[in-house]
Amino acid sequence: MSTGIDIRKLVKTFTSTKRRFGIIPSGHVETRALKGIDFAVGKGETVGLLGPNGAGKTTTIKILSTLILPDAGEVRVNGFDVVRQPTQVRASIGVITGGERSVYYKLSGRENLILFGRLYRLPRAEAKERADELLDMMGLSKKADEQCEDYSTGMRMKIVFARSLVHDPPTLMFDEPTLGLDPAFAREIRQFIRTKLHNKCILLTTHYMNEADFLCDRILLLHEGQIVASGTPTELKRSIREHDILALHIKGRIARRPLEKLPGVSRVAVTPDVSGTSTLRLHVLDGAAVIRQLLDAVETQGAKVLRFEFEEPTLDDVFIQKTGRRIAEHGSESS
Amino acid sequence: MVRNPRSRLVASSRRQTAGQPTPVKLPRVIDFSAAGTIAKNSLRISLRYPANFLIWGVLPLFWFLPFIFTGIAFTGGTTSASYQSQTGYANFIPYLVLGWVVFTYVDSSVWGVGNTLRWYQFSGVLEPMFMIPAPRLSILLGAAVAEMVTTSISTAILFGLSLVIFGLSFAASAVLPVLILLFLMIIGFTGFAFALSGLILVFKDPSVLTELVDTIIYILTPINYSINVLPLWAQPLSLILPSTFALVGIREAALAAAGLPQLWIDIVMLVILDVLFWALGMLLFQVAEHHTRRKGTLGEY
Numbered sequence: 001m002s003t004g005i006d007i008r009k010l011v012k013t014f015t016s017t018k019r020r021f022g023i024i025p026s027g028h029v030e031t032r033a034l035k036g037i038d039f040a041v042g043k044g045e046t047v048g049l050l051g052p053n054g055a056g057k058t059t060t061i062k063i064l065s066t067l068i069l070p071d072a073g074e075v076r077v078n079g080f081d082v083v084r085q086p087t088q089v090r091a092s093i094g095v096i097t098g099g100e101r102s103v104y105y106k107l108s109g110r111e112n113l114i115l116f117g118r119l120y121r122l123p124r125a126e127a128k129e130r131a132d133e134l135l136d137m138m139g140l141s142k143k144a145d146e147q148c149e150d151y152s153t154g155m156r157m158k159i160v161f162a163r164s165l166v167h168d169p170p171t172l173m174f175d176e177p178t179l180g181l182d183p184a185f186a187r188e189i190r191q192f193i194r195t196k197l198h199n200k201c202i203l204l205t206t207h208y209m210n211e212a213d214f215l216c217d218r219i220l221l222l223h224e225g226q227i228v229a230s231g232t233p234t235e236l237k238r239s240i241r242e243h244d245i246l247a248l249h250i251k252g253r254i255a256r257r258p259l260e261k262l263p264g265v266s267r268v269a270v271t272p273d274v275s276g277t278s279t280l281r282l283h284v285l286d287g288a289a290v291i292r293q294l295l296d297a298v299e300t301q302g303a304k305v306l307r308f309e310f311e312e313p314t315l316d317d318v319f320i321q322k323t324g325r326r327i328a329e330h331g332s333e334s335s
Numbered sequence: 336m337v338r339n340p341r342s343r344l345v346a347s348s349r350r351q352t353a354g355q356p357t358p359v360k361l362p363r364v365i366d367f368s369a370a371g372t373i374a375k376n377s378l379r380i381s382l383r384y385p386a387n388f389l390i391w392g393v394l395p396l397f398w399f400l401p402f403i404f405t406g407i408a409f410t411g412g413t414t415s416a417s418y419q420s421q422t423g424y425a426n427f428i429p430y431l432v433l434g435w436v437v438f439t440y441v442d443s444s445v446w447g448v449g450n451t452l453r454w455y456q457f458s459g460v461l462e463p464m465f466m467i468p469a470p471r472l473s474i475l476l477g478a479a480v481a482e483m484v485t486t487s488i489s490t491a492i493l494f495g496l497s498l499v500i501f502g503l504s505f506a507a508s509a510v511l512p513v514l515i516l517l518f519l520m521i522i523g524f525t526g527f528a529f530a531l532s533g534l535i536l537v538f539k540d541p542s543v544l545t546e547l548v549d550t551i552i553y554i555l556t557p558i559n560y561s562i563n564v565l566p567l568w569a570q571p572l573s574l575i576l577p578s579t580f581a582l583v584g585i586r587e588a589a590l591a592a593a594g595l596p597q598l599w600i601d602i603v604m605l606v607i608l609d610v611l612f613w614a615l616g617m618l619l620f621q622v623a624e625h626h627t628r629r630k631g632t633l634g635e636y
Contacts, residue, residue: 014631033631059631065466069628087361091468101459106380118372119467163463 003076004171004201005041005064010034010073012059012225033059035225036073043170046193046202048212050315051222052327057205058097060222061175064203065095078171078201091120094164097175100156105149109140109159112148113166120167127166134162137196139188154185161189171201178211190214207327209315221319228322236318243321244287245311246294248280249273252303259297264290267320277306283321364617365476366469373464373477374484377451381485388485392492396500399435402559403428403501422561424590429505432497433589434558437582439490440483440517441556444524445549447482448475449531456539465633471624472617475532479525505589512588512595516581519605523577526609529616533623536633557582577612580604 012034020026034056041047049057062068064077066086075081080088103112110131117127135144138158148156157177164172174193178186186208193202193215206212212219213233221229221236229236243266256268264285271279280298284290287310298305311317319327381387406427407413419425452475455461464474497503531545538544555562555569556578562570573579584601587593595602627633 012631062631067462067465067628067633068631069625087363087468087470090466091361093466095463095466098459098462102463104376104380104460105458106383107376111379115372115376116463116467119369119469121368121468 002043003040004043004045004078005039005047005203006074006076007040007060007064008038008074009036010038010060010063010075011036011071012056012063012068013071033225034063034070037222037225037227039220039227039230041171041201041203043201044199045218046198046200046204046216048216048219049203049205049222050209050212050219050319050327052325054224055222056225057222058175061095061097061173061203061205064089064173065093065097066090067097091167092169092171094167094169094172095175096160096164096173096177098160099176099179100153100160103148103156103159103163106147108145108147109135109151109155109162110144112159113162116163117166122167130166130168131162134165137192138162154181157181157185157189161192165197169200172197172203174202174204176205176207178206178208186211209327212315219315221315221322223319223323229318233315236315237313240283240313240318240321243283243285243313245313245317246280246282246284246287246291246308247311248282248294248298248308249277249306250280250298250303251277251306252301254278254280254298254301254303258301259294262290262293262297265294267324269320269326271326281311281317281320283317361468362470362473364470364472366473367476369467369469369473370477370480373474374480377478377481378484381481388488389492391485391489393496395435395439395489395493396496399431399559402431406431421563422557424586428501429503429590430586431559432494432501432503433586434556434582436490436494436497437517437520437578437585438553438556438558439493440486440521441524441552441578442549443482443486444479444521444528445531445552446545447486448478448525448528449535449545451478451482452532452535453540462633472529472620475529475620476525479528483521483525506592508592508594509589512593512598513585515595516584516588516598516601516605519602519609520577520581523605523609523612526612526614526616529613530619533616533620536620536623536627552576552578555579575608577605577608580608 012032014031014033016029016031017025018027018029037056037060039047049060051057059068063070063075063082066082066089069083075083077089078092080092082089104115107115113131113134114127117130118124122130132141132144135141138161140155140158143151143155148159151159161177164174177193178189181189190211204212204215216233219230219233219236220227229239231239254270256270259265259268259280259282265282266285267283269281271281273279282294291308295305295308316327319325406415406418409415410418410427413428414425415427416425418427418430422430424430452461455464465471467474531548534544555565555573556576557573562573562579565573580601584593584598587598
């Protein structure tokens with residue numbers, strides 16, 4: 001399989017200035033965003049880069065799309081070096097970053113696509129034809145000549161999506177492509193990626209575990225600038241199969257520490273729900289053996305167990321197992 | 336209807352980018368085709384705010400009317416012997432009108448391209464624009480061209496209104512030299528705008544700095560007065576501005592019927608300043624762009 005994205009020992013550190021009273025420079029703060037990551041994405045492969053905010057996902061995509069310079073390492077996209085051949089890199093990629101705001105609101109959907117088609121060096125007639133095809137694919141033909149300021153968020157996101165495809169690049173990078181979209185639009189976008197773009201090299205970042213599970217051939221779990229695990233979604237979930245995942249829905253406040261001390265419990269994550277209840281997710285070696293003690297421990301703290309269940313592990317569970325923290329508060333967005 | 340997009344579009348993509356390590360010849364410094372597309376797009380967006388042309392056509396009139404009224408108050412008419420000894424022209428009204436027409440271009444050069452970049456940052460299109468396969472100076476050039484077209488429309492309104500209001504007339508033979516001098520001045524200030532755009536990438540909101548630069552150019556350029564009235568130390572500074580040579584030449588062409596042969600010094604100086612301003616502007620923008628890419632702050636505002 002030929003390689004669309006090839007990253008070796010990529011390092012990026014951001015330096016910001018500390019200021020006393022908000023004005024006087026008083027030193028520098030260094031944030032190591034990427035600590036020497038390596039990975040490759042082949043043609044026809046969709047790879048998900050998963051991690052919480054600050055893990056380094058967007059930095060990676062911005063380096064790949066030549067918006068940020070790397071400090072060290074080698075980064076090639078479609079064989080072009082991102083530092084030495086940035087224009088060639090940009091000609092061969094389609095990127096979504098920045099969400100639906102990044103369209104020209106005063107232009108129509110069609111005008112936006114033709115504009116970028118021309119900027120990606122398509123001849124005028126071909127740019128127009130391509131815009132029509134993409135508008136049709138996105139179900140926006142009837143709204144094609146309305147200004148984007150009159151579109152819904154989802155429709156603008158579809159234009160952003162179509163824009164990344166206008167020059168039919170071999171490699172695509174989607175940074176949170178469905179963030180903020182309502183579930184129906186998000187589902188359409190995912191379906192489109194899965195059915196129409198299966199021959200592309202795709203790098204995708206997302207907070208949504210089900211999205212990564214649905215779309216990705218391979219997942220890279222990124223934590224504090226390092227890849228902590230990689231594999232197919234099935235492989236990753238199987239890798240923690242020696243653990244049971246117990247979900248307890250509780251009412252009342254609960255401290256994690258006493259639960260972590262129970263025999264066989266390796267990880268505990270607490271997610272507050274909207275209704276004032278919380279969901280406790282525990283990784284335990286033998287769920288059946290520990291459940292009685294667990295229920296007692298919860299009730300000892302004054303909380304009430306509303307219900308409990310054994311769950312199939314998710315990618316979030318894999319991340320919890322590897323790092324001790326969750327990827328996202330919204331990891332369970334419906335599909 | 337989708338018309339078998341795959342085969343045709345893959346072929347198209349191959350033709351342009353190959354998608355494989357086969358370097359395609361792409362412009363290295365400026366992509367004039369991309370700049371033209373960006374300029375047309377900016378103009379299309381500007382046309383969706385038609386009132387702006389009218390407002391910018393009338394507004395400079397309000398800026399320089401007070402000078403004319405002040406002049407009339409001081410002289411009791413429209414001519415002055417003192418003014419003539421300083422500038423070479425007795426009637427200050429055509430002198431001021433030409434001065435302000437030229438300054439309208441200077442003002443839009445200093446503010447326009449940078450404001451376009453700033454607008455890109457606010458509206459969220461900066462990153463997609465910076466991801467097009469063209470050197471980033473092409474984006475600035477496109478913005479500058481659009482700015483100059485809109486400024487020319489506004490200036491034409493301003494000039495036409497001034498002719499009617501003040502009953503001025505200029506020789507038709509002055510048109511060509513004036514256009515050449517204006518064009519050369521605009522080229523020079525476009526280089527200047529590249530440098531200011533670099534500052535906008537780095538400092539995000541350098542409006543105070545831009546205002547300062549604009550005001551200094553305004554003071555040093557002979558818009559309302561001759562540079563003879565500037566302090567001695569400031570006069571050489573005036574001579575590093577394209578607007579000084581452009582304005583001196585434009586007035587000689589429009590008010591003293593000088594032809595191109597008489598204006599050769601102004602033209603040569605403008606060409607030299609154009610080369611210097613472009614070289615410096617391109618260098619500063621590239622340094623600033625490199626700095627923001629290194630810091631990772633390109634899309635921030």
